Amino acid sequence: MGERKLRIMVAKPGLDGHDRGARVLARCFRDAGFEVIYTGCHQTPEQIAASAIQEDVDVVGLSCLSGAHRYLFPRVVELLKEQKAEDITVIGGGVIPDQDFQMLYDAGIKEIFTPGASLDSIVEWINTHIKLS
Amino acid sequence: MTKTDKIRKGDVRTATRLIRNIENNIPEARSTIRTLFPFTGKARVIGLTGPPGAGKSTLIDSLIALYRDRDKKVGALLVDPTSPFTGGAILGDRIRLQRHAEDPDVFVRSLATRGALGGLSKAAGDAVHVMDAMGKDVILVETVGTGQQEVEIMNHVHTVIVVIVPGMGDSIQAIKAGILEVADVFVINKAEREGADKLYQELMAMLNMVDSFPGGWRPPVIRVGNLFDKEIFEKNIAELSNSIDAHYRNLVENDLLGDRVRRKVTAELNEALQFSILAPILEKLIAEGEFDTLVDKLLKKETDPYTCAEEVAKKYLRKQPLKGVAG
Numbered sequence: 001m002g003e004r005k006l007r008i009m010v011a012k013p014g015l016d017g018h019d020r021g022a023r024v025l026a027r028c029f030r031d032a033g034f035e036v037i038y039t040g041c042h043q044t045p046e047q048i049a050a051s052a053i054q055e056d057v058d059v060v061g062l063s064c065l066s067g068a069h070r071y072l073f074p075r076v077v078e079l080l081k082e083q084k085a086e087d088i089t090v091i092g093g094g095v096i097p098d099q100d101f102q103m104l105y106d107a108g109i110k111e112i113f114t115p116g117a118s119l120d121s122i123v124e125w126i127n128t129h130i131k132l133s
Numbered sequence: 134m135t136k137t138d139k140i141r142k143g144d145v146r147t148a149t150r151l152i153r154n155i156e157n158n159i160p161e162a163r164s165t166i167r168t169l170f171p172f173t174g175k176a177r178v179i180g181l182t183g184p185p186g187a188g189k190s191t192l193i194d195s196l197i198a199l200y201r202d203r204d205k206k207v208g209a210l211l212v213d214p215t216s217p218f219t220g221g222a223i224l225g226d227r228i229r230l231q232r233h234a235e236d237p238d239v240f241v242r243s244l245a246t247r248g249a250l251g252g253l254s255k256a257a258g259d260a261v262h263v264m265d266a267m268g269k270d271v272i273l274v275e276t277v278g279t280g281q282q283e284v285e286i287m288n289h290v291h292t293v294i295v296v297i298v299p300g301m302g303d304s305i306q307a308i309k310a311g312i313l314e315v316a317d318v319f320v321i322n323k324a325e326r327e328g329a330d331k332l333y334q335e336l337m338a339m340l341n342m343v344d345s346f347p348g349g350w351r352p353p354v355i356r357v358g359n360l361f362d363k364e365i366f367e368k369n370i371a372e373l374s375n376s377i378d379a380h381y382r383n384l385v386e387n388d389l390l391g392d393r394v395r396r397k398v399t400a401e402l403n404e405a406l407q408f409s410i411l412a413p414i415l416e417k418l419i420a421e422g423e424f425d426t427l428v429d430k431l432l433k434k435e436t437d438p439y440t441c442a443e444e445v446a447k448k449y450l451r452k453q454p455l456k457g458v459a460g
Contacts, residue, residue, distance in 0.1 A: 030219065031221060035221065035222045036221065037243055039228055046235050047235060054145055054240055054241055055242065
């Protein structure tokens with residue numbers, strides 16, 4: 001009877017009120033059969049990490065269009081690690097220049113999706129890389 | 134340290150994972166609940182229900198702030214619907230509660246209904262136990278946006294708050310059975326809007342028709358006004374919390390608390406029976422393809438659902454009396 005479901009949090013860190021993309025993604029994840037926790041705009045990394053832990057998500061998907069991803073994304077990973085929740089996978093997306101990719105990977109962001117990435121490719125990545133607990 | 138110990142110490146990761154394992158029907162989770170059970174029953178459990186967009190999450194946010202001012206530890210369970218088509222869900226109630234996200238004494242957990250029809254998720258009852266065992270003083274439970282019939286909440290809380298808003302229909306809506314009957318406290322939210330006074334009058338008229346209330350408790354109707362007028366809003370929220378307290382005192386003074394707890398335990402037993410008896414049979418039927426065969430037969434009008442149920446009962450419950458099982 002047991003049915004394991006993937007839980008994913010879609011979060012927008014920092015001063016960025018443009019959440020159309022995040023909402024489209026939330027909807028797409030719902031249609032992929034995931035349970036999606038959406039926390040809205042203007043979240044601090046601290047709020048995001050705490051919520052991800054309380055909600056027991058498998059994945060945190062960060063969306064950032066403001067240019068502050070170099071600080072915000074790694075900070076979320078760091079906070080999760082501090083709270084012994086490094087098993088939660090963090091991925092990111094938004095307006096992210098190619099030259100920042102390596103820096104984000106090094107900081108523990110597992111994958112980055114930029115404008116043009118298809119919804120299917122994002123769902124496929126999650127389904128391939130996330131083992132359900 | 135066992136899981137039970139960790140949860141009793143308030144460990145969020147262990148608690149939230151246990152809730153997930155309950156949602157996923159992992160048998161081991163049931164045994165952890167068994168060991169937690171003796172440590173439950175201390176928290177005050179308050180339920181909020183009402184139509185989508187009535188303002189339940191925002192009220193919960195305000196109540197959390199108020200209880201935190203009183204130094205109470207708070208848990209909140211927020212239920213949103215699962216898609217009947219994809220099995221996915223968007224759990225968005227948390228958006229309203231994010232100012233409490235970093236408060237270590239506030240634990241917020243979202244649940245998807247996963248097909249349950251009563252306005253809650255099947256795991257909700259056990260999730261309340263988990264938060265209770267964690268030492269939360271107050272647990273707030275928010276149902277999905279409800280219509281008229283989703284009254285499951287009354288089986289899981291001490292006090293049911295029904296949140297309604299002006300402009301949802303004519304006065305006849307107010308005298309229908311169902312959700313309005315389970316209210317211990319009414320909130321007319323967005324009370325600054327047109328139609329709030331009329332709604333208040335209609336509710337009063339509805340309540341006036343009731344001959345007697347258990348324990349003499351006539352559900353108060355609290356008007357909660359403009360969210361953006363801080364002074365009025367906070368005054369109204371304080372009034373709401375006074376009503377919640379008064380209702381609880383009324384339960385205690387009239388010896389009705391036992392009835393509530395009995396109602397809860399009855400519902401839990403029902404659920405456990407479903408889980409232990411019906412669920413395994415259903416699982417077997419589905420796994421062996423028999424379920425689909427029956428559905429096909431039904432589609433061809435070769436049989437009817439009651440006959441199917443009787444046959445299944447005969448096959449799997451053969452040592453039991455058959456009549457009644459199949460209804």
